[in-house]
Amino acid sequence: MEAARQPVxxxxxxxxxxxxGETRVHVLRGLDIDLEAARTIAVVGPSGCGKSTLLYLxxxxxxxxxxxxxxxxxxxxxxxxxxxxxLRGAEIGFVFQFHFLLAEFxxxxxxxxxxxxxxxxxxxxxxxxxxxxxxxxxxxxxxxxRGNQLSGGEQQRVAVARALANDPRLILADEPTGxxxxxxxxxxxxxxxxxxxxxxxxxxxxxxxxxxxxxxxxTLSMLDGRFVED
Amino acid sequence: MARNSLQLxxxxxxxxxxxxxxxxxxxxxxIVFGVALLIVMLAQTSGFEGFFIRTILxxxxxxxxQDRFQETVTSMVAADExxxxxxxxxxxxxxxxxxxxxxxRQVLEGIFxxxxxxxxxxxxxxxxxxxxxxxxxxxxxxxxxxxxxLAVSDLDRQIVSGSLxxxxxxxxxxxxxxxxxxxxxxxxxxxxxxxxAQEQRRFRLVxxxxxxxxxxDRVHFYAHMREARLxxxxxDSVSYIQVTLDDPDRAPExxxxxxxxxxxxxxxxxxxxxxxxxxxxxxKLSSAISMTTILVIAGLGMFNTLAIIVMERAREIxxxxxxxxxxxxILSIFLLQGIxxxxxxxxxxxxxxxxxxxxxxxxxxxxxxxxxxxxxxMHWSFxxxxxxxxxxxxxxxxxxxxxxRRASLVEPGAVVRGTxx
Ligand SMILES: Nc1ncnc2c1ncn2[C@@H]1O[C@H](COP(=O)(O)OP(=O)(O)O)[C@@H](O)[C@H]1O
Ligand SMILES: [Mg+2]
Numbered sequence: 001m002e003a004a005r006q007p008v009x010x011x012x013x014x015x016x017x018x019x020x021g022e023t024r025v026h027v028l029r030g031l032d033i034d035l036e037a038a039r040t041i042a043v044v045g046p047s048g049c050g051k052s053t054l055l056y057l058x059x060x061x062x063x064x065x066x067x068x069x070x071x072x073x074x075x076x077x078x079x080x081x082x083x084x085x086x087l088r089g090a091e092i093g094f095v096f097q098f099h100f101l102l103a104e105f106x107x108x109x110x111x112x113x114x115x116x117x118x119x120x121x122x123x124x125x126x127x128x129x130x131x132x133x134x135x136x137x138x139x140x141x142x143x144x145x146r147g148n149q150l151s152g153g154e155q156q157r158v159a160v161a162r163a164l165a166n167d168p169r170l171i172l173a174d175e176p177t178g179x180x181x182x183x184x185x186x187x188x189x190x191x192x193x194x195x196x197x198x199x200x201x202x203x204x205x206x207x208x209x210x211x212x213x214x215x216x217x218x219t220l221s222m223l224d225g226r227f228v229e230d
Numbered sequence: 231m232a233r234n235s236l237q238l239x240x241x242x243x244x245x246x247x248x249x250x251x252x253x254x255x256x257x258x259x260x261i262v263f264g265v266a267l268l269i270v271m272l273a274q275t276s277g278f279e280g281f282f283i284r285t286i287l288x289x290x291x292x293x294x295x296q297d298r299f300q301e302t303v304t305s306m307v308a309a310d311e312x313x314x315x316x317x318x319x320x321x322x323x324x325x326x327x328x329x330x331x332x333x334x335r336q337v338l339e340g341i342f343x344x345x346x347x348x349x350x351x352x353x354x355x356x357x358x359x360x361x362x363x364x365x366x367x368x369x370x371x372x373x374x375x376x377x378x379x380l381a382v383s384d385l386d387r388q389i390v391s392g393s394l395x396x397x398x399x400x401x402x403x404x405x406x407x408x409x410x411x412x413x414x415x416x417x418x419x420x421x422x423x424x425x426x427a428q429e430q431r432r433f434r435l436v437x438x439x440x441x442x443x444x445x446x447d448r449v450h451f452y453a454h455m456r457e458a459r460l461x462x463x464x465x466d467s468v469s470y471i472q473v474t475l476d477d478p479d480r481a482p483e484x485x486x487x488x489x490x491x492x493x494x495x496x497x498x499x500x501x502x503x504x505x506x507x508x509x510x511x512x513x514k515l516s517s518a519i520s521m522t523t524i525l526v527i528a529g530l531g532m533f534n535t536l537a538i539i540v541m542e543r544a545r546e547i548x549x550x551x552x553x554x555x556x557x558x559x560i561l562s563i564f565l566l567q568g569i570x571x572x573x574x575x576x577x578x579x580x581x582x583x584x585x586x587x588x589x590x591x592x593x594x595x596x597x598x599x600x601x602x603x604x605x606x607x608m609h610w611s612f613x614x615x616x617x618x619x620x621x622x623x624x625x626x627x628x629x630x631x632x633x634x635r636r637a638s639l640v641e642p643g644a645v646v647r648g649t650x651x
Contacts, residue, residue: 053647061646082556085551085555085556098545100549102549102550104249114554165553
């Protein structure tokens with residue numbers, strides 16, 4: 001690790017317990033990470049080792065029980081709800097295993113929702129930007145289709161475009177290709193890498209696919225809530 | 231920025247709402263129905279109440295100055311050397327009840343000294359036997375001064391046959407209530423015999439009035455003051471002075487004040503008609519409560535629908551939260567769904583209420599009881615529309631707030647975790 005470069009994300013001693021009473025599990029057991037700008041990092045590990053839990057914490061969707069998370073200089077894990085909400089909108093793009101498009105909205109509208117919330121773009125600009133993003137994920141001409149008029153792969157690509165909507169510094173993808181066939185997975189993964197590199201975004205991808213992991217700049221292996229050396 | 235945010239939340243709310251079209255239409259229908267019926271019931275009950283009050287005011291005036299308590303035995307108090315409490319007893323015992331007004335001219339002057347008094351007219355009243363041919367009825371003769379009495383009553387508008395002008399020029403003219411005239415089988419122009427305690431005199435029926443209040447139309451009748459004095463054998467005093475005010479709603483306070491100044495008992499119309507006014511109030515309240523029930527049921531339906539949307543859309547809520555929508559945004563998205571239904575329901579309810587009121591007004595119905603009318607009396611008041619809107623607002627906001635709060639408390643992490651491996 002180069003000491004000179006300021007990491008985009010710095011995690012120290014992260015702990016997370018889940019569940020109550022008897023079923024309470026120590027999921028994350030003291031994680032340290034430094035994520036550098038413009039890199040794509042794969043997180044691999046057996047099911048249940050805590051990969052998703054880590055991503056939710058990094059995405060400010062959950063609160064750690066111990067440890068700290070910094071975005072640049074700023075400590076964010078203990079920030080107030082309002083700040084966390086704003087950071088989620090402005091700094092983080094999340095791609096979930098399921099696409100979670102809003103069924104009542106078209107592809108373009110789904111991509112526009114985070115933009116309009118952030119309010120940096122006018123509705124007209126947001127529409128144009130959404131079309132560009134849909135273009136770049138290969139959905140040219142499908143901007144006005146509703147979610148249920150798109151295939152699973154297409155929906156997931158809309159979700160990727162939505163995650164990129166506000167040019168976030170950090171993209172978190174939790175098994176984004178988990179529900180896609182091989183061809184679609186490859187294409188989507190390639191797309192994520194390419195876009196991240198193009199825009200200097202840092203991307204953390206959880207995947208079970210070793211081939212995909214191998215194509216990333218770096219791979220982090222997790223086991224029982226800790227990172228292990230390969 | 232805030233407006234932009236509201237607009238955005240409104241759009242999302244609308245889309246979510248339209249996804250549950252049928253359930254929301256049911257809630258909407260309930261609100262329309264509840265608002266419309268609430269307004270119509272208010273319009274109807276206050277219509278009849280208003281009619282009753284107008285009739286009462288037109289017949290009996292806003293105030294009546296009548297009778298008094300006279301302190302007659304103050305000397306007894308002075309003679310008594312005992313403690314204070316005996317003094318009070320003595321005073322109470324020293325009051326005598328004096329019927330009527332012995333010095334009407336002086337009292338009238340006192341009455342007109344009040345700014346809020348519009349007109350006042352003295353009336354001499356007494357029980358009289360009204361006889362025509364073989365039929366005879368007990369009635370209440372009201373000796374009036376025609377000119378001033380018209381100023382304190384709606385008698386001119388209550389005339390159903392004959393004319394007041396004839397009354398004005400005929401010293402022996404009398405005006406009978408419609409029911410009384412019917413019972414006696416009398417027509418305008420017929421001779422009538424009035425028999426008081428000692429005197430009896432011949433009169434001529436010159437006009438028939440109908441106040442609409444059965445009780446009045448059955449016993450009231452009018453003659454000129456001078457003739458009435460002869461029949462009733464009463465030459466100085468009057469029974470009461472009828473007073474109209476610029477603002478009848480203030481009658482109770484003015485009555486209290488006037489009573490203090492004049493030393494006479496002054497009765498406001500509100501006090502005289504208290505029992506009927508209570509009936510109308512109870513009627514209004516009970517119909518408002520039953521109509522509010524409809525709104526509450528509509529609110530329950532809406533609560534249910536919104537709660538289902540919140541459950542079904544937990545993921546979408548979590549997603550919105552994951553890309554920058556705050557708890558408050560989510561709260562507003564769900565509250566707005568309620569407000570959209572509320573606004574649509576209230577506007578449609580208002581419209582339906584106006585249409586229904588128009589229709590009901592034109593329904594012929596014959597009521598003969600405490601008052602008489604030939605159609606439903608509806609009172610148009612924007613207040614009724616505001617009251618209905620306010621009640622619907624409370625119901626809808628309460629119904630929407632609980633699911634909306636639950637939605638806003640959705641933990642994005644927890645929801646998303648439940649869906650992935
Ligand atoms: N609500 C919960 N209560 C108890 N344990 C939980 C809960 N949610 C997740 N877990 C446990 O936490 C561990 C980590 O889960 P997760 O982060 O989803 O793993 P991964 O994404 O690596 O498959 C798993 O062992 C899972 O069983
Ligand atoms: Mg997982």
